[in-house]
Amino acid sequence: MCDMRVAALMAGVALTAQAAETMRIAVGPEVNEVLVAGRALSCGDDVDDAEFVSLGRDALTLTKRGQALWLDGAALPVDAIRCRAANDGPLRVNGVQVQGDVVVLPGKARLAVVNVLPLEAYLQGVLGSEMPKTFPLEALKAQAVAARTYALNKKLEQYGQPFHLGSSVISQVYKGLEADDPRTREAIEATRGQIVTWQLQPIEAYFHASCGGHTESGLDALGRDLPYLRSVACPCVKLPTSHWTLKVAPKELQPVSGGKASGLQVQGRSPTGRVRRVQVGARSVDAVSFRERLGYMRLKSLDFEVASQAKDGWVLKGHGFGHGAGLCQWGSRMLADAGKDYRQILEHYYPGTELQALYE
């Protein structure tokens, strides 16, 4: 990341108190046809100060032929088109309701859809998807700051690209207006503009559902050797939901072992006890790709042991859900229930960092 760019962006944000810090979020995979609907649509070029021309209607259909963008059967003389509803009202794009503008542009193969919206509005579409809305307010506030920080970090990393983040679990789950909720809105507004920094830069604010008792270092979980992603103890170990059992059938392991899977053994562990490598039949496999092959929802974490082996498969017993690095959501809930505020929660999971207000 370029320090000058960070400094310029942060200075720019600080100077505009009303901070229109915008995000560009890819909505769904590329598609052949895009239907945009909203009240009294207008369109313009894909720049922040574009002049918008009213189309005098509430829906339009965009397609791609060759590299050209087509609107209702006529080629457009632009590479990308930005659409907006009257009075910045909501838009519906291919079934997803969003705030802000929608940009449609040729993607790698088909059409890409990008939602351009203020960072604070983006968080409303993220927070309810990433953490249960019933969690205590201080936990939701910690999550809001982490999600804001994560987004800003990605924006700096992807500066100048068509979009900064996707909308799936690989980025942060973004469900547009569907995820909006009074409690999450309160958490976002109460922490408006606040981010977690290390040496004045937004950190890589990773988070996960539950660590099972000890968070994992950034290096061991994600290959990110960062001073603030250290392993810390977590109270979520006391929760019954932190413990799981999974039965794995031999046929599930065949794609991993490349043949008949006759055995499953743990080969190595990280300092926090998470599995690093497994022996599957005759093959030694990296544990991260082992979890990916079995499915992230099925093998919930790498903190497991092979508890027993039977003729029809193996029983794995484990703790936690997710990669384990950074903020633990269920642990945050327990810390909030014990009276900690969001600042203390963030300090706990991102040790050595500082909370800063970019704008108010």
Ligand SMILES: [Zn+2]
């Ligand atoms: Zn935890």
